[in-house]
Amino acid sequence: MTTTTVDSHTADDAHEDHGPPKGIRRWLFSTNHKDIGTMYLIFSLTMFFIGGAMAMYIRAELAIPGLQFRHPEFFNSMTTMHALIMVFGAVMPAFVGLANWMIPLQIGAPDMALPRMNNWSFWILPVAFGILLSTLFMPGGAPAGGWTMYPPLILQTGDAFPFLIFAVHLMGLSSIMGAINVVVTIINMRAPDMTLLKMPMFTWTWLITAYLLIAVMPVLAGAVTMLLTDQFFGTSFFLAAGGGDPVMFQHIFWFFGHPEVYIMILPAFGVVSEIIPTFSRKKLFGHDSMVYAASSIAFLSFIVWAHHMFTVGMPLTGQLFFMFATMLIAVPTGVKVFNWVATMWRGAMTFETPMLFSLAFVFLFTIGGFSGLMLAIAPADVQYHDTYFVVAHFHYVLVPGSVFAIMAGAYYWLPKWTGYYYNETLGKIHFWMSTIFVNVTFFPQHFLGLAGMPRRIPDYSVQFADFNFISSIGAFGFGLSQLIFVLVLLTAKKGVEADDRVWEGAHGLEWTVPSPAPWHTFTTPPKNRIAAEAFE
Amino acid sequence: MSESQKNPHRGLIFGLLAIVGGSFGFGYALVPLYEVFCEITGFGGRTNPEAVVVQEAPDLTREIRIEFMTTVNSYAPFEFVADRDSMTVNPGKMYFATFTATNMTDDGKIAQAVPSVAPMSAAEHFVKIECFCFNNQEFAGNEEKAMPLQFIVDPDLPEYVDTITLQYTFFDTERVASNN
Numbered sequence: 001m002t003t004t005t006v007d008s009h010t011a012d013d014a015h016e017d018h019g020p021p022k023g024i025r026r027w028l029f030s031t032n033h034k035d036i037g038t039m040y041l042i043f044s045l046t047m048f049f050i051g052g053a054m055a056m057y058i059r060a061e062l063a064i065p066g067l068q069f070r071h072p073e074f075f076n077s078m079t080t081m082h083a084l085i086m087v088f089g090a091v092m093p094a095f096v097g098l099a100n101w102m103i104p105l106q107i108g109a110p111d112m113a114l115p116r117m118n119n120w121s122f123w124i125l126p127v128a129f130g131i132l133l134s135t136l137f138m139p140g141g142a143p144a145g146g147w148t149m150y151p152p153l154i155l156q157t158g159d160a161f162p163f164l165i166f167a168v169h170l171m172g173l174s175s176i177m178g179a180i181n182v183v184v185t186i187i188n189m190r191a192p193d194m195t196l197l198k199m200p201m202f203t204w205t206w207l208i209t210a211y212l213l214i215a216v217m218p219v220l221a222g223a224v225t226m227l228l229t230d231q232f233f234g235t236s237f238f239l240a241a242g243g244g245d246p247v248m249f250q251h252i253f254w255f256f257g258h259p260e261v262y263i264m265i266l267p268a269f270g271v272v273s274e275i276i277p278t279f280s281r282k283k284l285f286g287h288d289s290m291v292y293a294a295s296s297i298a299f300l301s302f303i304v305w306a307h308h309m310f311t312v313g314m315p316l317t318g319q320l321f322f323m324f325a326t327m328l329i330a331v332p333t334g335v336k337v338f339n340w341v342a343t344m345w346r347g348a349m350t351f352e353t354p355m356l357f358s359l360a361f362v363f364l365f366t367i368g369g370f371s372g373l374m375l376a377i378a379p380a381d382v383q384y385h386d387t388y389f390v391v392a393h394f395h396y397v398l399v400p401g402s403v404f405a406i407m408a409g410a411y412y413w414l415p416k417w418t419g420y421y422y423n424e425t426l427g428k429i430h431f432w433m434s435t436i437f438v439n440v441t442f443f444p445q446h447f448l449g450l451a452g453m454p455r456r457i458p459d460y461s462v463q464f465a466d467f468n469f470i471s472s473i474g475a476f477g478f479g480l481s482q483l484i485f486v487l488v489l490l491t492a493k494k495g496v497e498a499d500d501r502v503w504e505g506a507h508g509l510e511w512t513v514p515s516p517a518p519w520h521t522f523t524t525p526p527k528n529r530i531a532a533e534a535f536e
Numbered sequence: 537m538s539e540s541q542k543n544p545h546r547g548l549i550f551g552l553l554a555i556v557g558g559s560f561g562f563g564y565a566l567v568p569l570y571e572v573f574c575e576i577t578g579f580g581g582r583t584n585p586e587a588v589v590v591q592e593a594p595d596l597t598r599e600i601r602i603e604f605m606t607t608v609n610s611y612a613p614f615e616f617v618a619d620r621d622s623m624t625v626n627p628g629k630m631y632f633a634t635f636t637a638t639n640m641t642d643d644g645k646i647a648q649a650v651p652s653v654a655p656m657s658a659a660e661h662f663v664k665i666e667c668f669c670f671n672n673q674e675f676a677g678n679e680e681k682a683m684p685l686q687f688i689v690d691p692d693l694p695e696y697v698d699t700i701t702l703q704y705t706f707f708d709t710e711r712v713a714s715n716n
C-alpha cells in the first residue's frame with residue numbers, strides 16, 4: 001500500500017497503522033493477502049472433507065460385491081461430484097491459498113498486486129460450490145456423467161445440468177482471476193534485488209502454473225459453453241445428428257485436462273523444493289535446472305492431451321506422436337526427482353513432519369509417474385484404459401502427490417502463520433497413518449485394474465472382491481487419519497512459541513519477518529537481503 | 537476511478553486478459569479446425585458429405601466385402617435396418633443398396649442418418665454417389681420408407697483392406713431442429 005491511497009480512507013477504515021477490522025467484515029471485505037490465504041485454506045479443507053465423505057460412500061459401496069446402498073445412478077453422482085470437488089474445490093484452492101500467503105512473503109511484496117480482485121476470486125468459490133452441491137437435491141439428481149462431462153451422456157443430466165455448467169464457469173473465473181493476480185504480483189512486485197532466477201522455487205512453480213491456468217481455463221469454459229448451447233440453444237457442436245461430433249468434446253476437454261493435472265502438481269513440486277533443502281540443510285540441487293524442467297513440463301503438457309483418448313480411434317501417426325510426447329515428459333520430471341534426491345545426498349537430514357510428507361511425496365509420486373508411463377504406451381493402454389489401473393495412477397499422483405505436498409506446506413509454514421509450533425507427535429501420527437493407509441487404499445487398485453475391473457461402476461464380479469475389500473479398509477483408515485490434521489489445527493496455538501526463523505535450516509525472506517507474520521509485512525521493500533538469505 | 541489510471545499493473549493485466557480471450561477463442565477455433573482435419577484425412581471414419589463423380593476403370597480382379605451396420609440413437613423412435621447385411625463388390629464399379637426405416641410414432645418426424653466407415657484408412661475411398669444421409673429424411677406418422685444408397689469403392693483403396701464396414705446411426709433431428 002502506498003501513501004497516495006490513504007486520503008481516500010475514512011477515519012475508521014483500516015490502513016497500515018491499524019490492525020484488521022473486527023468481526024465478519026474483516027473476512028467479507030478482506031483485501032489482505034494473509035486473510036484471503038487463510039480463507040482459501042479453510043475453504044479447501046472443508047471441501048476436502050465433503051469430497052472425502054463422498055469417497056467414503058464410494059468405498060463403502062464397493063467394499064463387497066453387490067449393491068449395498070442407494071441406486072447405481074447415485075453412485076455415479078458420487079464419483080462425479082467427488083472428482084469435481086476434489087480437483088476444483090480442494091486441491092486447486094489449497095494451492096491458491098498457499099500462494100496468497102507465501103508469494104508476497106517470499107518475494108518481499110506488501111500484498112498481492114490486485115487485492116480487490118483477490119477478494120472476488122475467493123468469494124466466487126463458495127458460491128460456485130454452493131451451486132454445485134445444491135444439485136444433489138435437484139430432480140434428476142446431481143451430475144452423474146463423470147467429471148470429464150463427456151457428451152452425449154452428460155446431456156442426459158436432469159435439472160442439474162445448467163447449474164453444473166454455471167458452477168464450472170464460476171470456478172474457472174475464480175482460477176483465472178487468481179492466476180492473473182499471481183502473475184502480476186510476481187512480475188511487478190518483487191524486491192528490487194530479486195531477479196527472476198533468484199526467486200524461490202515455490203514462487204517459480206506458481207508463476208508457471210498461473211500461466212497454464214490463464215491459457216487453459218478459458219478452453220474449459222468454451223467447452224462447457226458448447227455443451228450448454230447444444231442442450232438449450234440448438235447448436236450441434238457435439239450432436240452427430242446436426243453434423244457435430246462428440247469425440248471433439250474429448251479433444252477440447254483434454255486440451256484443458258492434461259495441463260490441468262500439471263496445474264495440480266507444479267505448485268506441489270514447488271512446496272517440496274522448499275522443504276527438502278531446509279531439512280537437509282543444503283542448497284537445493286540444480287535450482288536453475290528445476291526452473292527449466294518445470295517450464296518444459298508446462299510446455300509439453302499442451303501436446304500430449306490425446307493420451308487420454310488412445311481407445312477413441314486415432315490414426316497410427318497420431319498414436320505414436322502422443323505416445324512419445326507423453327513419454328518425453330518423464331525426462332524433465334526425472335530431472336526434478338533426481339535433484340530432490342541429490343539435495344538430500346550427504347545432507348544433515350532431520351525428519352520433522354513437513355520433511356516426512358515431502359519424502360513420501362518424492363517416493364510415492366514417482367510410483368504414480370511410473371504407472372503413467374505404462375499408460376502412455378498406446379497399445380498397452382487399450383488394456384488399461386477405463387480400468388482401476390487408471391484410478392490407481394491418478395490417485396497416486398494426486399493424493400500422496402498433490403495432497404501430501406499441501407499437507408507438507410501447511411506443516412512447514414504453520415508456525416509462521418500462528419506463531420507457535422504445532423504438536424509434532426500428532427503431526428507424525430498423522431503422517432504415518434496417512435502414508436500407510438494411502439498405500440493400502442490405492443496399491444491394490446493397480447491389481448484390480450490389471451485384472452480388468454472397470455472404473456466408475458457400483459458393482460463388480462466376485463473375483464475382484466478381496467482387493468476391493470482391502471482398498472475400502474484403507475480408505476476408511478485414510479479418511480479417519482485426516483481428522484488428526486483437524487486436531488493439529490485446533491491445538492496449533494497451544495505449543496511452543498516459534499521464533500522468526502522457525503526451522504534451523506530455513507532460508508528465504510519469509511523467515512525474516514516475525515512469527516506470527518504481522519497483518520502487514522514488507523510495507524517497504526526489503527533491500528539487499530536476498531543474498532544474505534541464500535544458502536552457504 | 538483515479539486509482540485505476542495510476543495502476544502500474546495495467547499493461548500486464550491487459551496482456552494477460554488478451555491471453556484469456558485468445559484461449560477462449562482458440563477453444564472455439566478447434567471446432568472448424570477439427571472438421572477440416574477430419575474431412576481432408578478421413579480420420580474418424582468420416583466419408584464424403586456430398587455426392588461426387590468417380591471415373592476410373594473397374595478392377596474386376598479384386599473383391600471387397602462391404603458390411604452394413606445400423607444403429608438407432610436412443611432418442612429416436614425408429615426402426616432402421618439394412619436390407620442386406622453385406623455384399624461383395626469390385627472396386628470402381630457402381631452399386632446400390634437399400635435401407636429401410638419405420639417411424640414408430642403417430643407423429644411426423646424428421647430423421648438424419650450419420651455415416652461412419654471402418655477401417656479409417658478406407659473412409660476416403662468409400663465414395664457415395666447418392667445417399668439418403670445427404671439430406672434430412674421426412675417421415676409421416678408410422679411411415680415406412682425405403683432409402684437408397686449408391687456407391688463406388690475407389691480402386692486406390694489400400695491393398696490390405698478386404699472388408700469395409702459402413703455404419704449408420706439414425707437420429708431424430710428434433711433435438712437439433714435449428715440445424716440444416
Ligand code: HEM
Binds near residue numbers: 262402
Ligand atoms: C510422468 C507423468 C505422467 C504420465 C506419463 C501420465 C500419463 C497418463 C495417461 C496415459 C493417462 C490416461 C490413461 C487412460 O485413461 O487410459 C493418465 C490419466 C490421468 N492422469 Fe496421468 N500421467 C502423468 C502424470 C500425472 C500427474 C502429475 C497427474 C496429476 C497430478 C496426473 C493425473 C491424471 C488423471 C487425473 C488422469 C485420469 C483422468 C480421467 O480419465 O479421469 N497424471 N495419465
Ligand SMILES: [Cu+2]
Binds near residue numbers: 257258
Ligand atoms: Cu494427461
